[in-house]
Amino acid sequence: xxxxxxxxxxxxFLAGVERRAxxxxxxxxxxxxxxxxxxxxxxxxxxxxxxxxxxxELPMLFQRILQNTIHDHFRRQKVRSxxxxxxxxxGKGDEKEDDFDPLxxxxxxxxxxxxxDPAQQLEQRQIxxxxxxxxxRLPARQREAFLLRYWEEFDVAETAAAMGxxxxxxxxxxxxxxxALAATLTAKGILP
Amino acid sequence: xxxxxxxFAKKITTYLDHGTADLKAGTAYRLQLARAEALARLAxxxxxxxxRVAGAHxxxxxxxxxxxRRFWASGRVWIGIALIGAAVFGYQQWQAYQLQNDxxxxxxAILSSDLPIDAYLxxxxxxxxxxASFE
Numbered sequence: 001x002x003x004x005x006x007x008x009x010x011x012x013f014l015a016g017v018e019r020r021a022x023x024x025x026x027x028x029x030x031x032x033x034x035x036x037x038x039x040x041x042x043x044x045x046x047x048x049x050x051x052x053x054x055x056x057e058l059p060m061l062f063q064r065i066l067q068n069t070i071h072d073h074f075r076r077q078k079v080r081s082x083x084x085x086x087x088x089x090x091g092k093g094d095e096k097e098d099d100f101d102p103l104x105x106x107x108x109x110x111x112x113x114x115x116x117d118p119a120q121q122l123e124q125r126q127i128x129x130x131x132x133x134x135x136x137r138l139p140a141r142q143r144e145a146f147l148l149r150y151w152e153e154f155d156v157a158e159t160a161a162a163m164g165x166x167x168x169x170x171x172x173x174x175x176x177x178x179x180a181l182a183a184t185l186t187a188k189g190i191l192p
Numbered sequence: 193x194x195x196x197x198x199x200f201a202k203k204i205t206t207y208l209d210h211g212t213a214d215l216k217a218g219t220a221y222r223l224q225l226a227r228a229e230a231l232a233r234l235a236x237x238x239x240x241x242x243x244r245v246a247g248a249h250x251x252x253x254x255x256x257x258x259x260x261r262r263f264w265a266s267g268r269v270w271i272g273i274a275l276i277g278a279a280v281f282g283y284q285q286w287q288a289y290q291l292q293n294d295x296x297x298x299x300x301a302i303l304s305s306d307l308p309i310d311a312y313l314x315x316x317x318x319x320x321x322x323x324a325s326f327e
Binding site: 007010011014015018019020022023032036039040043044046047048051124125127128131132135146149150151174175178179181182 | 197198200201202204205207208210211212213214215219220222223224226227229230231233234235
């Protein structure tokens with residue numbers, strides 16, 4: 001019998017997973033506000049509906065919720081774009097520029113063992129940006145499988161359950177993702 | 193998947209971990225806020241659960257918390273439906289009133305005129321009127 005997750009365990013779990021969840025959403029939707037909304041929705045769904053589950057089930061549950069929320073985002077976006085097209089004659093100019101806050105571009109302080117050498121930091125950021133860009137360009141299912149299997153460290157069965165597909169499909173998606181990433185990064189002169 | 197592929201994947205995820213550490217301050221803050229809100233809901237959900245359990249123990253019997261039932265039981269939904277209904281009814285009444293007004297104005301205009309309405313439709317009468325005004 002597994003013990004139910006306490007509020008503290010849920011809090012620690014969310015704190016540990018929120019940044020990776022945000023990045024996953026970013027790779028999928030490529031929009032910061034959209035990604036933040038997705039992570040917030042996923043967190044709310046987890047705490048509202050699945051808080052009574054054992055702590056060991058939280059990673060899998062959260063990943064399922066996150067992936068479903070990303071899919072919902074795309075569905076809503078499709079509907080919204082249809083209406084936007086219909087009402088484009090009434091549309092005004094893009095007002096997103098007004099929301100820019102230069103302070104938000106500053107990196108957050110973290111306790112990571114980052115290098116103190118600015119040149120190395122810059123090089124690392126460039127590599128990270130290239131890798132993230134390559135991940136964004138992967139087909140959605142390949143990216144999903146790669147991130148769940150290697151970043152979230154799910155095993156093949158857990159990844160298959162989270163993605164709602166067979167274990168064989170997970171292996172295929174992962175293999176293709178790795179080869180596609182290797183090809184892209186090699187072409188850009190990066191060999192991690 | 194070969195070991196080489198797995199090693200490569202591990203290296204990639206190490207870089208991704210560094211990427212999450214370098215999130216913008218504003219983004220990290222918003223994630224914190226989102227987490228805080230989710231945890232606040234968790235506390236609310238606990239209170240609701242306690243309330244329900246207490247209600248069940250008090251003998252209320254049917255504690256069925258189906259999502260759809262909660263949706264229809266929400267006061268906001270019924271207020272919204274009532275407002276929409278009132279707006280539709282009001283619009284229909286206004287349209288009927290406008291139509292009535294138009295008819296009355298037209299009737300008044302016709303009745304106050306000296307000429308019969310057929311005269312305005314008679315082209316010959318209009319030609320005579322033009323010539324008569326020149327003379």
